[in-house]
Amino acid sequence: MTAPEMADRPRVRGGDAAETELDRLVAWLDERTGLAGVARSALRKVFPDHWSFLLGEVALFCYVVLVATGVFLTFFFAADSRPVTYDGPYPPLQGAQVSAAFDSVMRISFEVRAGLLMRQIHHWAAVVFVAAIVVHVSRIFFTGAFRRPREVNWLVGFTLLILALLAGFTGYSLPDDLLSGTGLRIAYSVAESIPFIGPWLAYLIFGGEFPTVELLGRLYVFHIMLIPALMIGGISVHLLILYLQKHTQFAGGRARESNVVGRHFWPGQAFRSTGLLILTAAILALVGGLVQINPVWVYGPFVPYAVSSPAQPDWYIGWLEGLLRLGPNWQPTILGVTIPTVFLPGIVIPTLLFGGFAIWPFIEARISGDHREHHLLQWPWQAPVRLAIGSGILTLFVVLTIAGGNDVLAVFLHVEVEDLTSTLRILAFVAPVVVGLIAYRLGVERRRRDAVVPETDA
């Protein structure tokens, strides 16, 4: 089967030539569904080519790997807090009282064939998944791809990011090891800190005062059913809107606001995307096989009165942890209502950041007064204010993530953790402003340099 043959097939075989199996199958399906027309226009869909358009695809493919490895893991994992005695092949824990959940994770890691590989691929895929989403959303942000008419898909994508974070956190919490138990304890405290409804909320989510026996079962339902189901729905809507609106493209060549310049989905794009899916899986398999991640047998089972130090979450939770570490120790009681110290860094600031992020397309349209449709992308420097704000926010996340590992960093740098924390508190305010101003300056200069070159496309 060579290229010309494939490209020619519809024309050559459509006429009076002998019917092939494929022709018969297509005809059979079309007579019963009428989908051939839709399929034809889908296969002829034009996709512009730029490496940065692949970032979202990588995220999608990580999701595929997550589902595949996750289904494998569900066959062996037990979401059960009941205590059992560990009697598996890992000597240091033999005879230890562990939960059935931890026991099942130990079995996956040491006794199930390819179990550890699947577990590690799953965890690495989750880490890369969130990373790919973050880079993808940065691309969308800095190139202005969220502008009208794509505000709706920005909101869908935002929802998917939140779901990805929830999926990551619930999954991280399932093995019932010492590290995950600590993370849950903190999450409980943050939920509990909301004035008036906090204790109610924490009790409804966790089933009572921490730690509860119900929790693992609930997390499991969220992790393997509710969140993935919502994500499949969200991804479908995300792609459907992309399909209906057609892809954005960079200016240049024949590209205009009124057209899409690229290659047909079938066969080129479809093959390339399939190749990318398989390559994503290949890299995750390599990393999952060779680089250890979340060795729960090192942390040991969850014990409510023990804690591992240093305690580090997965990278995408690091900034929330950093917020808690840098947060002020203010705990006022106003008219008998105590505002817990974690409320500001644990609830208020993340809500503001996520909220601003979610409605950014509307904020920008309001400020710039630009409510026109845009299908041509901007280079980041073509919108210096946006560039400045985005760089500032990313810098804040970097500082907060560093703060989330301040104890490890303090040991590494041979400084007192107190001094490091005080420095980071200042940096959290100063660094985003400085980086934002520098980015603005660079953007303006670059834009001015571009403006000297006569432009054809006004």
Next chain:
Amino acid sequence: MSGSAPGRSRVEWVVAALFGVTALAGLGLLVVYVLGGQTQVEGVLLAIALGSLGIGIVMWAQDLMITPVVVEERHPLEAGPEVPADLEEALAEESGFTRRRFLVGMLATALAGLAAALAIPVLSLGPAPGRELFTTAWRPGKRLVGADGVPVRAGDIPVDSLVTVFPEGDPGSADSQTLLIRVPPDQLRLDPTRAAWAPDGYVAYSKICTHAGCPVGLYRASERKLICPCHQSTFDVLTGATPVFGPAGRPLPQLPIHLQPDGTFVADGDFPEPVGPAFWNERS
């Protein structure tokens, strides 16, 4: 560049070879499984199998397929002015939604009532918060025992060391976990009302951090400070576990204890304040 049947192009050979590598690596994976499995070898073989397949497919698409750059016109997204009006008519007029205001109002009432009724089962997810957030298992007369349930004795704890204790009968209890620390008695500067709670320099504080609830697991004996490993809240043992650094907003509650003639410790009651992270009505 296109390979007709007799003379296959070089690219075609490379792609074919890559697919062959995938098949071989797959077989190798099979052998590893049968021999008992080995995580690193499995990962590498799987990566080789998938990697050559992926590269092969991409090369096929890039070099063997004719994929010209084409231009597709965009069409306006909206359907035109008459369609939304039609849609509104179909939604509102034909169903009578706009005319039968009374019925629509009652329908909304019905749905609200039903939603309220259906929301009630959500409350089954957790009990109503009661006094358990304010209390622990500590009671007057309960002896201090270790995680193994054996009472701790004064002689077992050297100066500037500490042990995690629980009320007798509740070893391992999450909200009652307490640190019993021994410091030189003359160094203690407790509130006068609580000075008697630290017999011979043995002082007991809740082990649950008042910031985010982690067990306060680190003790810097040289400075007599307790440090929470989660967010580095630091508490001064000598002054009643007052927070001296980090995000904690109040001291670790102190447990009233006394020393018995046989060397064991007994609690004189529960903690005077709620343990652990704050919540809005903790002062009530």
